[in-house]
Amino acid sequence: MKILFLNGPNLNLLGTREPETYGTITLKDIETFIKSEAQKINADVEFYQTNIEGELVNKIQEAKGNFDGIVINPAAYTHTSVAIRDAILAVNIPTVEIHISNIHTREDFRKTSLTAPACIGQITGFGTFSYKLGLIAISDYLKSLV
Numbered sequence: 001m002k003i004l005f006l007n008g009p010n011l012n013l014l015g016t017r018e019p020e021t022y023g024t025i026t027l028k029d030i031e032t033f034i035k036s037e038a039q040k041i042n043a044d045v046e047f048y049q050t051n052i053e054g055e056l057v058n059k060i061q062e063a064k065g066n067f068d069g070i071v072i073n074p075a076a077y078t079h080t081s082v083a084i085r086d087a088i089l090a091v092n093i094p095t096v097e098i099h100i101s102n103i104h105t106r107e108d109f110r111k112t113s114l115t116a117p118a119c120i121g122q123i124t125g126f127g128t129f130s131y132k133l134g135l136i137a138i139s140d141y142l143k144s145l146v
């Protein structure tokens, strides 16, 4: 089982970015943890982060035929990106949306996700543990298909 973890803008700054909201764990720490958790369930995980919307679209397109599932934290693009939503729909790869913070308890503009309706579901508000929950959600979903 191959799972692609995509991370949008400013998530490269995890660890120092607004620690009261996003904690102090770095994206590299999350990647190391998720890769070791993935090994335990025989899943192969790749991590990618970019600050550029079109690069996320390219990665989603390139995932077709190469990955069984996607876990995406689109970050700020969650609330604005029709292009990422359309890319998820176009490739038709099962996708789980995750957020570190609970986007529904924050500013009104964060309460809308343009990308979530293209996904199986959304995990939001569990801190960096949302990444582990994303791994469980996508792997259980993919196992249920076979």
Ligand code: DQA
Residues within 6 Å of the ligand: 009, 010, 011, 073, 074, 075, 076, 077, 078, 098, 099, 100, 101, 102, 103, 110
């Ligand atoms: C985020 C929530 C978004 O609203 C924000 O723009 C982010 C991070 C989260 O993981 O909580 O960059 O996706």
